[in-house]
Amino acid sequence: DVKVTQSSRYLVKRTGEKVFLECVQDMDHENMFWYRQDPGLGLRLIYFSYDVKMKEKGDIPEGYSVSREKKERFSLILESASTNQTSMYLCASSTRTSGGVETQYFGPGTRLLVL
Amino acid sequence: SQKIEQNSEALNIQEGKTATLTCNYTNYSPAYLQWYRQDPGRGPVFLLLIRENEKEKRKERLKVTFDTTLKQSLFHITASQPADSATYLCALISGGYNKLIFGAGTRLAVHP
Numbered sequence: 001d002v003k004v005t006q007s008s009r010y011l012v013k014r015t016g017e018k019v020f021l022e023c024v025q026d027m028d029h030e031n032m033f034w035y036r037q038d039p040g041l042g043l044r045l046i047y048f049s050y051d052v053k054m055k056e057k058g059d060i061p062e063g064y065s066v067s068r069e070k071k072e073r074f075s076l077i078l079e080s081a082s083t084n085q086t087s088m089y090l091c092a093s094s095t096r097t098s099g100g101v102e103t104q105y106f107g108p109g110t111r112l113l114v115l
Numbered sequence: 116s117q118k119i120e121q122n123s124e125a126l127n128i129q130e131g132k133t134a135t136l137t138c139n140y141t142n143y144s145p146a147y148l149q150w151y152r153q154d155p156g157r158g159p160v161f162l163l164l165i166r167e168n169e170k171e172k173r174k175e176r177l178k179v180t181f182d183t184t185l186k187q188s189l190f191h192i193t194a195s196q197p198a199d200s201a202t203y204l205c206a207l208i209s210g211g212y213n214k215l216i217f218g219a220g221t222r223l224a225v226h227p
Contacts, residue, residue: 106158
């Protein structure tokens with residue numbers, strides 16, 4: 001079974017703090033993704049990576065950065081946390097199947113509260 | 116840009132009945148569409164995928180249809196059980212690198 005783990009289930013941070021969210025997958029997947037999920041808005045893509053040291057902006061990258069130094073690990077960084085970044089953060093990974101179709105495997109999520 | 120619409124209102128049904136959830140999308144027709152289940156406080160879990168050339172796909176009590184003319188997918192759970200209560204998300208490809216975009220999800224509550 002694919003396993004995607006996230007470093008924390010719950011985090012409370014202060015405005016202005018630098019926040020690191022870590023994600024690790026154990027299935028040698030090429031692609032990794034960071035989403036945030038807010039009520040009524042669904043999952044929104046922040047950043048994704050299709051290879052080590054490669055990154056691409058998603059739909060809402062402002063205020064975030066990412067790092068992928070190893071294939072299994074994808075980190076999301078909030079450079080200076082703000083209250084509007086209070087959200088559920090979900091990491092996912094995927095690989096290409098023989099049919100060229102990808103499904104995504106999600107971690108349990110990190111619920112971040114910025115005070 | 117691609118947009119997905121799912122009924123934001125919760126669907127309440129009686130145990131044993133068939134639940135039907137709707138996913139509508141705009142703009143181009145995707146090559147395939149996926150359905151995920153999400154329980155409170157957890158990440159989504161993949162359930163089913165249906166390709167554009169497939170009208171219907173089944174997996175145990177689940178059935179998905181895909182109408183590329185109507186730009187709509189229907190997700191059915193037959194003989195529903197309280198354990199089926201969750202939020203169900205549909206997703207389709209948007210842009211390069213096979214990125215997925217997700218609907219906001221529909222919450223299903225199955226009552227005993």
